[in-house]
Amino acid sequence: EKGTYPHYMLKEIDEQPAVIRKLLMAYQNEQGEIEIDADIRAAIDQSDRLYIIACGTSYHAGLVGKQMLESIAGVPTEVHIASEFSYNMPLLSKNPLFVFISQSGETADSRAVLVHVKKLGFRTLTLTNVPGSTLSREADHTLLLHAGPEIAVASTKAYTAQIAVLSILAVDIAEHNGMDIGFDFTKELSIVANAMEALVDQKDVLEQMARDYLTGTRNAFYIGRAVDYYVCLEAALKLKEISYVQAEGFAGGELKHGTIALIEKGTPVIALATQYHVNGSIRSNVKEVVSRGANACIISLEGLNEEGDSLVLPEVHDALTPLVSVVPMQLLAYYAALQRDCDVDKPRNLAKSVTVE
């Protein structure tokens, strides 16, 4: 039930800090250490490469997850859009493990890949929010997202739960292989939950930002580098599906290879700057678009922020920033859709779970 909330989407955005805290409880042992099912760990250890398969928002979570699995745990990982994988199958490694990410666990495109790779005899793991769903039943292993029912068509809390579970997976693998991850993960994930809470309390700021940048526009661009780029892809999808603004996420460095031709007076460009090593370069990209007339703003991480940034995200560990930086993006999409009189929870032409290929 949505209770006093006007829309499920807003309720689900607000639930994100609680979901992160719940996941921390669900995947901790009695000693307070991160622990996942030993069979799942063994399946990962025995594989030489993970192939993440997903669609839409879950695919975007997979992109962030790949980076975490590789940088935290040194596990080689590829991410594929399910509907492309079947027709354009990459050369597989000797012992692949297929990881399906699906909020609903019912997405037909992902299931088609599952059926196919099972026939080939490969091992499978599903990350889903729905226990007993098709993708969970048919895979060898399941990790649950514990996000609670997600009703709004636009996925929000499932995305952050997916990323959190992928980070838990990465940390579990790293620690059981004797690697020093270099930070106190459970502490940092609690800090993330607090940061999310602080952000969902800034609705007035985000409502105004939506007015300033998105209410009256036909198109919008989100730019970022490194992991911020992946969050920009998700930010653009959120805006597209519920506000019908044509939105794209771009890697900052790609602007000069074509996209910058689209920038004209007043074009909204929202830049994300949460990563130290690309902070300077994304800010130069913003200068480039501003000099061509863009209506640009910067959302930055505390510590990297500069005067004039429109929103400063509370400081969190740099491996976990997507969990926090996506929250204002979700709220921007929500308010833009409201201001444009769109049906936030049930956008046109879309279904919550896509059960046809």
Ligand code: M6R
């Ligand atoms: O249930 P799934 O996670 O498999 O769904 C995948 C996509 O259909 C889904 O994420 C879709 O892109 C959402 N509407 C995005 O908000």
